[in-house]
Amino acid sequence: MTESDIINNSRFELTSGEISLYDSLEYILAGKATFTLLSVNTGKRFTYQCNQVTDYIDNKPVKQDKFFLSLLNGPDNTSDYMYAGMVEKLNGNNFYTLRFTAKSKVTSDAISMKAFILVLEILQSGFQRIENNRTQLKIYHDGNCAKCGRKLTDPISVAVGRGPVCAKMQHKQYALDCKKRNIVIDKKNNVLIQM
Numbered sequence: 001m002t003e004s005d006i007i008n009n010s011r012f013e014l015t016s017g018e019i020s021l022y023d024s025l026e027y028i029l030a031g032k033a034t035f036t037l038l039s040v041n042t043g044k045r046f047t048y049q050c051n052q053v054t055d056y057i058d059n060k061p062v063k064q065d066k067f068f069l070s071l072l073n074g075p076d077n078t079s080d081y082m083y084a085g086m087v088e089k090l091n092g093n094n095f096y097t098l099r100f101t102a103k104s105k106v107t108s109d110a111i112s113m114k115a116f117i118l119v120l121e122i123l124q125s126g127f128q129r130i131e132n133n134r135t136q137l138k139i140y141h142d143g144n145c146a147k148c149g150r151k152l153t154d155p156i157s158v159a160v161g162r163g164p165v166c167a168k169m170q171h172k173q174y175a176l177d178c179k180k181r182n183i184v185i186d187k188k189n190n191v192l193i194q195m
């Protein structure tokens with residue numbers, strides 16, 4: 001199954017703020033993502049920030065294929081984050097994993113970290129495993145673009161979790177998908193409506 005098959009199969013969820021599991025890895029690793037994982041079974045939820053590392057090479061910013069993961073641990077969901085570890089590919093491995101470092105403020109025993117590690121694994125395990133977890137695992141964005149961090153305003157942006165410039169192709173696909181499913185965009189009320 002290809003990516004466009006998945007889109008054509010209408011697996012995008014329409015709830016505001018919920019990200020399709022099929023789209024979640026790309027979302028989490030977009031650069032400036034804030035997201036909440038929810039286990040439907042236990043009702044447990046955790047909120048994380050995943051920020052891409054930028055190194056300066058010859059005084060020019062170069063985005064690296066690694067990310068700082070932080071965990072929300074206080075009442076202020078804009079500032080109460082603590083550093084958890086690095087999301088990166090290790091030892092030439094093709095899969096992203098969470099690496100704890102000397103500065104990590106949380107250990108691999110924490111449920112929040114076990115949950116993140118498991119979800120990261122599921123999202124990289126292909127179609128069947130994602131499908132098997134689709135009713136149990138929910139991922140929500142915080143209403144800001146995963147790539148640039150700006151507030152999302154139009155319904156399609158909210159549905160895909162990224163602004164129009166940061167997710168050009170995705171917006172296009174999503175709009176086509178909506179059309180096929182007779183879903184219209186109510187600009188005034190900022191929602192998608194099934195006709």
Ligand SMILES: [Zn+2]
Nearest residue numbers: 145148163166
């Ligand atoms: Zn953006």
